[in-house]
Amino acid sequence: MAKARDVPLDPFEPYAAAAARVVRVRAQELFDHAEGVLDTEDIERVHAMRVASRRLRAVLEIFAPCFPARPFRSALKDVKALADALGERRDPDVHIDAMERHAAGAPDEHGAGIALLIADQRSRQATGNEVLAAELARAQETDLDGRLQWLADHAETQIPAPAEDDPEAFEAADGELDPGFAAPADEDPETP
Amino acid sequence: MKAHRVKGLEPLAALGDNAERIVLVRLDELCAFMPRANDPEEIVALHDMRIAAKRLRYILEVTAPCFGPYAHTAVEMVKDLQDLLGEIHDCDEQTPAVMAFLADVLLQDAQALTKAAGDASDLSAKALRSAPGRETYAGLAGLGVHLQARRDLLFRRFQELWLEYERKGFRARLEFAVAERPGAITRDPGCPG
Numbered sequence: 458m459a460k461a462r463d464v465p466l467d468p469f470e471p472y473a474a475a476a477a478r479v480v481r482v483r484a485q486e487l488f489d490h491a492e493g494v495l496d497t498e499d500i501e502r503v504h505a506m507r508v509a510s511r512r513l514r515a516v517l518e519i520f521a522p523c524f525p526a527r528p529f530r531s532a533l534k535d536v537k538a539l540a541d542a543l544g545e546r547r548d549p550d551v552h553i554d555a556m557e558r559h560a561a562g563a564p565d566e567h568g569a570g571i572a573l574l575i576a577d578q579r580s581r582q583a584t585g586n587e588v589l590a591a592e593l594a595r596a597q598e599t600d601l602d603g604r605l606q607w608l609a610d611h612a613e614t615q616i617p618a619p620a621e622d623d624p625e626a627f628e629a630a631d632g633e634l635d636p637g638f639a640a641p642a643d644e645d646p647e648t649p
Numbered sequence: 650m651k652a653h654r655v656k657g658l659e660p661l662a663a664l665g666d667n668a669e670r671i672v673l674v675r676l677d678e679l680c681a682f683m684p685r686a687n688d689p690e691e692i693v694a695l696h697d698m699r700i701a702a703k704r705l706r707y708i709l710e711v712t713a714p715c716f717g718p719y720a721h722t723a724v725e726m727v728k729d730l731q732d733l734l735g736e737i738h739d740c741d742e743q744t745p746a747v748m749a750f751l752a753d754v755l756l757q758d759a760q761a762l763t764k765a766a767g768d769a770s771d772l773s774a775k776a777l778r779s780a781p782g783r784e785t786y787a788g789l790a791g792l793g794v795h796l797q798a799r800r801d802l803l804f805r806r807f808q809e810l811w812l813e814y815e816r817k818g819f820r821a822r823l824e825f826a827v828a829e830r831p832g833a834i835t836r837d838p839g840c841p842g
Contacts, residue, residue: 466712468664468668468832469664515707515708515711552743563791567791568788570789570792574747574788615661
């Protein structure tokens with residue numbers, strides 16, 4: 458699984474500047490992992506994309522007040538839907554792996570029962586792939602990537618250029634932005 | 650579990666100050682689950698505590714460089730906690746699922762034996778030898794037993810881990826660390842960026 462790219466942060470920089478930079482990188486990482494993700498023979502691809510979706514969702518929630526509310530909510534909802542779809546596909550992969558390891562250590566006569574469960578998970582895996590394919594197509598149709606980049610651009614445009622003689626420039630408030638946020642309820646479909 | 654709203658976040662204020670506010674709220678959310686989650690029967694509280702740990706971990710992973718060095722230690726501690734709670738959650742989800750699967754196999758076999766018996770007045774135990782799923786019972790029941798026993802063991806580990814975090818002053822040290830800013834001493838106060 459690809460490690461997340463390091464995004465250097467300065468504690469003294471404006472929150473919105475960090476938001477723009479981090480969201481751009483994490484959105485790029487998500488879509489970089491999309492290729493070949495529907496290949497059920499290579500379970501690491503879906504895992505990598507799922508982790509990337511979680512990272513993106515997390516940073517969107519962390520930096521929520523830096524984005525205009527309505528387009529932000531729409532993009533977050535779609536990222537969450539994509540993450541859920543990735544979970545639908547990934548969960549059976551995880552269960553199959555765990556059951557195969559269990560079968561390797563359990564008494565021989567337990568093999569048939571475990572094999573039955575694995576067959577059930579294989580069928581869930583196929584269903585999960587269909588769900589994921591539909592969600593990937595929807596993300597493309599609705600230009601999720603473009604909307605995320607727009608959010609990042611918008612966050613950046615909020616930041617006034619600091620005047621040389623005005624060290625307080627960053628303290629100006631912007632009425633359009635939500636001053637506080639609560640991360641949405643988490644149904645948490647994933648397993649770490 | 651819905652996360653609490655973090656008040657006072659300002660897009661144009663310093664990242665470190667905003668991140669500090671978020672961490673303190675998420676840390677409080679996590680710690681608030683104890684001692685309730687210390688009860689092995691409190692499955693929902695334990696699940697919610699895992700979500701709280703995940704939220705704290707994510708904000709720390711992103712913003713740890715804005716804080717004192719203990720924030721990096723805390724990332725690893727919260728990750729360990731979240732992983733362990735995740736393992737317990739998997740057991741809590743899988744145990745009833747496997748038991749339901751077994752119950753379904755048993756029901757289908759019982760129906761198959763009844764049908765095969767036709768008009769017979771009674772059913773011999775020998776009939777079990779032709780039950781379609783008879784070879785799967787042991788594996789399914791065995792997995793259920795293993796999941797339950799593993800859950801109990803992991804829960805004990807969780808209790809020990811939390812106790813260790815308390816002994817190490819996890820909460821107080823993280824609260825202190827998020828109030829620190831690396832480079833603050835050498836930074837030119839006339840330069841905001």
